[in-house]
Amino acid sequence: MAFGKGCHLHLIDGSAFIFRAYHALPPLTRKSDGLPIGAVSGFCNMLQRYVDGNNGSDAPTHVAVIFDKGSHTFRNEMYDQYKANREAMPEDLRPQIPLTREATIAFNIACEEMEGYEADDIIATLAVQARELGGRCTIISSDKDLMQLVGGGVEMLDAMKNKVIDVEGVEEKFGVGPDRVVDVQALAGDSVDNVPGAPGIGIKTAALLINEYGSLEELLDRAEEIKQPKRRETLIEHRAQIELSKRLVQLDENTPLTFSIDDLEVREPDPEKLLAFLVEMEFRTLSKRIAEKLGAEAPVIEDTPPPAADAPEMPEIKDATYETVRDAAALQKWIDLIYEHGHVAVDTETTGLNEMIADLVGISLCVNAGHACYIPLAHKEGSDDLFGTDAVAEGQMPLQEALDLLKPMLEDDSILKIGQNMKYDAKIFHRYGVELAPFDDTMLISYAQHAGLHNHGMDALSERYLGHSPIPIKSLLGTGKSQITFDRVPIDEATPYAAEDADITLRLWQLLKPQLHQKGVTTVYETLERPLVPVLAQMERHGIKVDRDTLSRMSNAFAQKMAGLEAEIHELAGQDFNVGSPKQLGEILFDKLELPGGKTGKTGAYSTGVDVLEDLATEHELPGKVLDWRQLSKLKSTYTDALQTHINADTGRVHTSYSIVGANTGRLSSSEPNLQNIPVRSEEGRRIREAFVAEQGNVLVSLDYSQIELRILAHVAGIDALKRAFKDGQDIHAMTASEMFDVPLDEMTPDVRRKAKAINFGVIYGISGFGLARNLRIPRAEAQGFIDRYFERFPGIRTYMDETIQFAKDHGYVQTLFGRKINTPEINAKGPGAGFAKRAAINAPIQGTAADVIRRAMIRMPDAIRDLPCKMLLQVHDELIFEVPEDAVEQTIEVVREVMENASDPAVKFDVPLVVEAGQGANWAEAH
Template sequence: MSDSFGKGHHLHLIDGSAYIFRAYHALPPLTRKSDGLPVGAVAGFCNILWGELTKSGREVPTHIAVIFDFSSKTFRNDIYPLYKANRPELPEDLRPQFPLTRAATRAFNVACIEIDGFEADDIIATLARQAVEAGGACTIISSDKDLMQLVGNGVRMRDPMKDKTIDRDEVIEKFGVGPERVVDVQALAGDSVDNVPGAPGIGLKTAALLINEYGDLETLLDRAVEIKQPKRREALINNAELIRISKRLVSLDAHVPLDFTIADLSVLEPEPEALLGFLQEMEFRTLTRRVSDRLQVEAPAVAETPEPKAAAPERLPFDHSTYARVSDLPALHAWADRIREIGHVAVDTETTSLDEMRAELVGISLAVDPGRACYIPIGHKQGGGDLFGSTDLVPGQLALDDVLAVLKPILEDPAILKIGQNMKYDWKIFARIGVTVAPIEDTMLMSSAMYAGLHNHGMDTLSETYLGHTPIPIKPLLGSGKSAITFDRVAIDDAVKYAAEDADVTLRLWQSFQPNLHRAKVTTVYETLERPLVPVLARMEMHGIQVDRDTLSRMSNAFAQKMAGLEDEIQTLAGDRFNVGSPKQLGEVLFDRLGLPGGTKGKTGAYATGADVLEDITTLEDTYPQGAQLAARVLDWRQLAKLKSTYTDALQDHINPETGRVHTSYSLVGAVTGRLSSTDPNLQNIPIRTEEGRRIREAFVAPAGRVLVSLDYSQIELRILAHVADIPSLQQAFRDGIDIHALTASEMFSVPLDQMTPDIRRRAKAINFGVIYGISGFGLARNLRIPRAEAQGFIDRYFERFPGIKEYMSETVKFAQGSGYVQTLFGRKIHTPEINAKGPTAGFAKRAAINAPIQGTAADVIRRAMIRMPDAITHLDAKMLLQVHDELLFDVAEEDAAELTRIAKAVMENAHHPVLTLKVPLTVEAGQGLNWAAAH
């Protein structure tokens, strides 16, 4: 293992994105016997990677990485929007193998690198350049022609499929020119696969002849008028700019900003448990034996025959021609009969809006068996693609009342399971027309329970990953921009294919996920923390919260005046007028005009002026007082601008004209830890640490004769930390009701409690909460505005005083590295796919792994409280309105406020029982008032 890179070192860069395509097309297909998952490309990838790690002789790498494309859109799309526009859709059996190759890379303990905005080739070019400049050598494991421009000066390529080295001679054989002129030839010849335009009628051979004759592309274009062949001359003259654009497209960026060094890419021994576990899961028997022999460990058994799996669905192909349009009652009754016969149905609604409180129902889709689905159009209007078409309904649709007469008994039948993807949306749509859907299953929440941290849980992702099928996209149906239409204007024939497929996909996902919940040991999590919360949140969202528009308007005006004053102050400090809201102009003022240190430019050429940069500048008051004051005022201005645009202005637009209330929408899968997030509007991030932020809550008001009651867990995450890290002194302090921050300060700084100063307590508080989030010495130094060494000293002393916390962190990371996930005290799994990564990614992954069980347990506690709350307060004139972090907000009649507070407090403080017995009590602080600010 090497901790540096220089002369004598050899970096191997594996082009992961290109290689998986190569392996897929070159190797015979292979499926996992247990469930039919396609893994042929993954098998080829693993064999190549293992070969690289076990090489001998001069080919032995000292450093290695696998490079992947992050996404299809990069900076080249800004240069030429049609770049790669002609690329065909991925084969269905290849799509699910992409995430598996990344998992394989991590299992082999090899760096897995991808960077948003850049292609894998750019990252390879950058690392190759750095390797050579450091005095080392670099071998690129790929046969991709686009990388051949890098060959030479210590960089070479090797085709792993043919085990053939690609040096200068091979590049000349391919392109007719040396590596230094490859981009010139490519710019002329273009590339139909990547949609690089090039010069019409000029291929590789002609391009090479021209470049060899004229020396380089610019000389050729400057002297194009001299070319005798008319078509060739016209192609160059008429397309000169397009050719230059093509050269920019094919030229690799060898200066991609990296947050790691080559030294971070040292070859490491694989962890036997992690690697063999992955290979066993993939059922790669031969490679498992080879690896176990090499690592001298016993090979895990790989079953020769698949273990029987209950309810494993047959992988039928998706055939849109089999989907039915239901336009008469006899057909609808036939579907209803089948639903009653089997006892379940996948259901989905199509509407005119994502806002459930304003959306109009357009149609309902049902699926009863894989491949057997239908769509019931109800509200499609004349006028096709014209947003302003007729309001008349398209003929041949059933009336909503007739549909509900048949479906409402089914949707409300406790003996029939209703299956949905993001069921909360459909639940609310049906509730608005008088239908209470129950019982429910939700494939989105099943996925979250099993795969939190591995991927998002949208239907398209789940279908592509677990069914190998890409659903029909909605955008081509609705269009975009000014020409966009709503679903009620979509032609019914197109709607049938799209909507019925959604129901079909949902049913197949349910059949796949349902038996796997038990195998993943998350059935309890799903059934007690996920699914029961759907109707609770739906009812909260539908009720909404009253917001006073006049209060918001007054705040907006006040913020605008204060911002104007700050702008004058900022421009006076700058010595000139400029747009305070322009990061580019601000950067020029700070680093060019005022000459402040620390200016760094991004790939756009503008200085970075984020909050962290400005906060650092504010600490320079002794040496750069003018710049420090300017940065502080800009931070103040930005905070006001955000409050105004995000809340006081935007909240007015979110007031529902029919209810007069704001109806936020909660996501149960917004955070991997189980914490809820809210959107449209986001009420989770209203700042409460500043006076202006707290004032926003004054606009959330109680109706006449009622009050708002707030109940907030007190330091719940610190209490959970005291429990899981088993810190007796902290546990006793919580039991005795002692100020935990003062106690920590006393323990760390040897200051008696009766002599505690606010500053010492503040430092202890910052450390207490910082430790939960894995704060570094640098981060604590920034928060407290103290030297980094002093901040690190605080953290070191903290761990010395509370060694159980350090032990908890170490054990949690160790568990995550071995298992690939961490767990909350209630059994929620949070996967940590980057935990064995290298470089800065590893630090972030470790901090997330340490925090997740604590934050996730706190999230589970409040979920349990919310699920129990409706039954506990059903006899009171009260409604649960909001959940924000560790707080629940209620709207209650004045005469019931005291009783609500007593009951809700008890529910929250005992929400962990009987599943969990904590060594510390949970306590809840309560308040009430005519607005949210007064109640909190």
């Protein structure tokens, strides 16, 4: 049937359905092979409900589910920061995305997507076509970006609330009609999509302005008339940014579709195809229900083996009983119960997330799943508003009395304490004179088994493995300016939240701990994860001294240098322009200077991302200067300015927080502040390290594994030439250059060695010809030639890469030499993500083995340096930093080097020696 008057088109926002299904339902895996299918199950149920609910006189005549294809669209060409701050897709959702497409096709519903365009653009084009052809269109989505399309026969339906969004609904949301939605969005911006907008102007102000001036263009042209000085300056100063924002939010109603609206006619499902898909997914209930509706025979889905006999029987969380412990007698009963069982799940509630300054508010305990308690200790009366008080709320034990009762049990070697992210609780207890030990950590138990599959926070683990969404903390504390601290939460509300945390932690431990052995990672957990916790806690407590004056001087110096670079850039450009404006920069590079490779989006704005500028830097001086300017700008804002805010008022030191589970490979990550990412290759990055200093009479000592990942590569890939060079103590980059370029070692130039170094390190990370060309600023063909020659000279590397990828495909994970498993769920993916997954699989065993080596060294370090007057302060990938009295430097270096160089023994015997280089100085820059 040709689409026209009387026809009704339904356009379903596929991504909205998928994310709704993923977040609304507990995680589910296919029993036969463990494939995540929770989102697919929810998606199929939603499609079935949609089909069931759309009959009768208003039923659609045409329907399609519209998906996003990839993340790069013409808007990224227009503005390289578009959607740049979006969180990465959850690892367990990624493999489900193609299955939702298959599900749509199985239901015999049209399924459409287009490279380079967002689903919203396809929906816009189809909605406009439907309107022009005299039909109706219902967009099944609540996405505010689609509201610009409403009117003239086009409406939206929020399927979750069963609420129609018409012209009045849009006016209620934006304060303007659909025809002016993009004007309001251009001013207000969008933090989710990273649309900049006008700083300081929100939706309400934007609507007032647009209603007053009629349109965005009129407003910007008459901005001088605005009375409020700040608002006036914002509109004048950020005009280009606002105009760009409008182009970003304006949907493309002329997307070049590869299909017609007539192709979307409603079709009956084919029972055989639909049921075959549901059987493949192992959806028993849904396949029975749909078979009944279709009048077909319900398919038989073979049962998989029953769960392991030792899987614990647990009461449902909704049936749990949680007790508030208000006096010593009640607490003693719990302590007696803990001694009967020999273990307890423990959790602390505090006034904040910074363990160095947060105060203890209460403690939760759980011994049996479904029965937990909360011991309130420092809740205050009333809220923290004008009528609040600092008086202690009634019905609580004195804090010290509770700690005196709990301390012997918490420190007793015969009682296992179970926690989720135990490093936090251990640091809190330490401040109150309690040394928590021994312990198990459910976060680390999950990480040892599931690195690469999902994150390991309690909420994620609870939803995935227990099918339960914990009470959200925001429901107690609120958000934004009205947010309170936990000590202001009424005790009756705090108890179910806090006790549930301990209950969930115990349940996760009962479920996941036995699987360590089944999955062959007990040794990893026991030797690499758990023993690292007290080591890191102590390092974080030590902190490192940071000189505020040095940072302040650097900030000023960076500002001056940026100004100097701007002057040079303007001179090279032949005119002044805003160096921080991608649009203006693009016009200079590609219109004025006519450099090659300019890619424009539909609006004519050029892409000026890092990749583009690195490519252009081989052709012209200006792009390189812009890259330098951007780096300085980032260093200034991220480090020299921000670091000053992290200096602890009491200690004068910065106390970073390390995450053991922050990277899939076993590398540590650090936050508040992040000290792992301070650049070392640039002079300015090195200068930031000058601000990290030793106390009077001490020096900082740095010990750093020399080229550890190349040494591991030589070992695992069996590269004899590299092994020999490492054993003989040769300059490995010079040796590689000699092999690669047929240059004798005594004739080696710094430039040739630099190229070899870039190739050596690049190959570990699976670098492409494109990447190497950017690093060396040479033509791509020449760079690819270097890589090809490298593999010819060292064929074992190619063999290692091929075998590693095959292992990952066969097993779903790769492994370090110490047994750490890094799961690779994407390894069989097709399309742009496939290359990344393969590079990650190649690199993970090398980077992971290096991470394991330094972990082993750190775990042994406290015993090794116990009798020395030094403190271990920081770990940055392959480097450890200590603070040492000047007269103990040599002895410290000797002891630490011994531990680090022999850290792999006795588990792994490397074919090449591990070499540790040492340095010392008044600050980190001098020591490194």
